[in-house]
Amino acid sequence: MGDNNVNLPPGFRFYPTDEELVVHFLQRKAALLPCHPDVIPDLDLYPYDPWELNGKALAEGNQWYFYSRRTQNRNTSNGYWKPMGIDEPVVNSSSKKVGMKKYFLFYIGEGPAGIKTNWIMQEYRLSDCDSSSSRSSKRRAHSKIDHSKWVVCRVYERSSDDDDDGTELSCLDEVFLSLDDLDEISLPN
Amino acid sequence: MPENMSISVNGQSQVPPGFRFHPTEEELLQYYLRKKVSYEKIDLDVIRDVDLNKLEPWDIQERCKIGTTPQNDWYFFSHKDKKYPTGTRTNRATAAGFWKATGRDKVIYSNCRRIGMRKTLVFYKGRAPHGQKSDWIMHEYRLDDNIVETNVSNAMGEGTQEEGWVVCRIFKKKNHHKTLDSPISSSLTAETRNLMFSSSNEGALEQILEYMGRNCKEDSEANNGTRFLRPIETAISSGYPDSFMKLPSLESPNSTSSQNCYQPMMTGNEGSITNQLSGDPNSVYHNDSGLTNWAALDRLVASQLNGQTETSRQLACFNDHNMAYCSPTDHHDLQLPALRSSSISSGRSYHGTHQDYNSEIDLWSFTRSSSSSLSSSDPLCHVVNASV
Numbered sequence: 001m002g003d004n005n006v007n008l009p010p011g012f013r014f015y016p017t018d019e020e021l022v023v024h025f026l027q028r029k030a031a032l033l034p035c036h037p038d039v040i041p042d043l044d045l046y047p048y049d050p051w052e053l054n055g056k057a058l059a060e061g062n063q064w065y066f067y068s069r070r071t072q073n074r075n076t077s078n079g080y081w082k083p084m085g086i087d088e089p090v091v092n093s094s095s096k097k098v099g100m101k102k103y104f105l106f107y108i109g110e111g112p113a114g115i116k117t118n119w120i121m122q123e124y125r126l127s128d129c130d131s132s133s134s135r136s137s138k139r140r141a142h143s144k145i146d147h148s149k150w151v152v153c154r155v156y157e158r159s160s161d162d163d164d165d166g167t168e169l170s171c172l173d174e175v176f177l178s179l180d181d182l183d184e185i186s187l188p189n
Numbered sequence: 190m191p192e193n194m195s196i197s198v199n200g201q202s203q204v205p206p207g208f209r210f211h212p213t214e215e216e217l218l219q220y221y222l223r224k225k226v227s228y229e230k231i232d233l234d235v236i237r238d239v240d241l242n243k244l245e246p247w248d249i250q251e252r253c254k255i256g257t258t259p260q261n262d263w264y265f266f267s268h269k270d271k272k273y274p275t276g277t278r279t280n281r282a283t284a285a286g287f288w289k290a291t292g293r294d295k296v297i298y299s300n301c302r303r304i305g306m307r308k309t310l311v312f313y314k315g316r317a318p319h320g321q322k323s324d325w326i327m328h329e330y331r332l333d334d335n336i337v338e339t340n341v342s343n344a345m346g347e348g349t350q351e352e353g354w355v356v357c358r359i360f361k362k363k364n365h366h367k368t369l370d371s372p373i374s375s376s377l378t379a380e381t382r383n384l385m386f387s388s389s390n391e392g393a394l395e396q397i398l399e400y401m402g403r404n405c406k407e408d409s410e411a412n413n414g415t416r417f418l419r420p421i422e423t424a425i426s427s428g429y430p431d432s433f434m435k436l437p438s439l440e441s442p443n444s445t446s447s448q449n450c451y452q453p454m455m456t457g458n459e460g461s462i463t464n465q466l467s468g469d470p471n472s473v474y475h476n477d478s479g480l481t482n483w484a485a486l487d488r489l490v491a492s493q494l495n496g497q498t499e500t501s502r503q504l505a506c507f508n509d510h511n512m513a514y515c516s517p518t519d520h521h522d523l524q525l526p527a528l529r530s531s532s533i534s535s536g537r538s539y540h541g542t543h544q545d546y547n548s549e550i551d552l553w554s555f556t557r558s559s560s561s562s563l564s565s566s567d568p569l570c571h572v573v574n575a576s577v
Binding site for chain 1: 204205206207208209210211212213216217220221231232233235258259289291292293295309311322326360362363
């Protein structure tokens, strides 16, 4: 589980782009092609609360990845996922739409009176056009599981922590940078 | 399967899909740079050597590719050996421009132990002093093996470690929250945007000014201390950026003077002094959100400007909770000594306010020329200013 079976030197982490999640992981999953590396576990309908994902889903930092069947029922034992109303297309490098990304927010309790949490889920699904080809062979698709109904999910707890991992300028660096503009003398240091 | 997973920067195999080289600062220092300086073999040639004087940032981007996956940042080792003929500063000029340091160096911790420093540099095209600032940023990490805890000037990270290997990361400053990995469409709400990118943005300075302005006004009403605040208010109300020049410079005008400012008085406390002086005092805000970071910065800036009890509380907090500054979550580079030392020149005018505010400790007790008034029960008595 996790990236333990991926033999990479320190510093390598599972930080897939949206495109990679859809094109590499979801499309291959749906097409029953083997995924290399096969790091994302399949949680089927995943009736788990987000905090139960640890040990079940692929964990990277504060994010969890897993496959799931597409479903309307997003209830878990202690709450439910409610769509945030944000749907955005996932495009590949040649700007072709390859999938959709939908945001959910986790609520504790029973809808619609649940209590908001900071848990967010991004659910990636393939574009509908991708399944159109299977429509021609309707009978066969009927008899088998429709693998285009798989989704891949990324769950994370919204954190207001502005963790400075060095990949962005800190707030104060920005200030200093702006102050540098006002320097009359700029000597290389 | 693992045999398929190996990577090679220049070979045929590559990083498996979805994986990125995204090392923590600790990994960069403790694993990669430590191996580099001790001539240990690093299994995979992930981080290459770059002659900073020979390559432009956009060339580094080409040279330091890892696999074929898109990258937002690039890593390399660089050996600091060239100096400007006029001094001890590292020559980081290229054919097309030069790297110029900005801000103050940040201390990097690992398990509460200081392991190194990070310097931030900006690439300017052209030649000083007429260079044109670019969006290229470099973080230069150096190991800090021999922290001489008694030598505070070392702890300040000034004037030392100007030779040897460093590990660097370059990236392009994000201007409009556009990222390679997650292009956020305009359909996203501002809230979602914020939660996904809580880091700083272009509006940082404006935000600071806004907060400063608000806080200064509040303080002036509360304390009737308007005579000390008027220049700031004027500067803010009359607009940015020209009037910002009227603020005391945040940059220390003279690094030697700032080094002299910190002489440990109580030898038994050297470790904690080093931490206090070089550590990021803001790590006490380790639970703060981005918004309250601003508030923290706000408070610090405000206290720097009118030196009052707010600061004493913060400083007292450092003394009470020594572990607080071991927190690895340094939210920003705001360093108390940096702010304080930068205002040495203006510090004198604030001495009077010390009595006015009737606070037992204030920030400016750092700058007082005489240590005699500091009793041994004063939590700050181990830090005095010898140079003002």
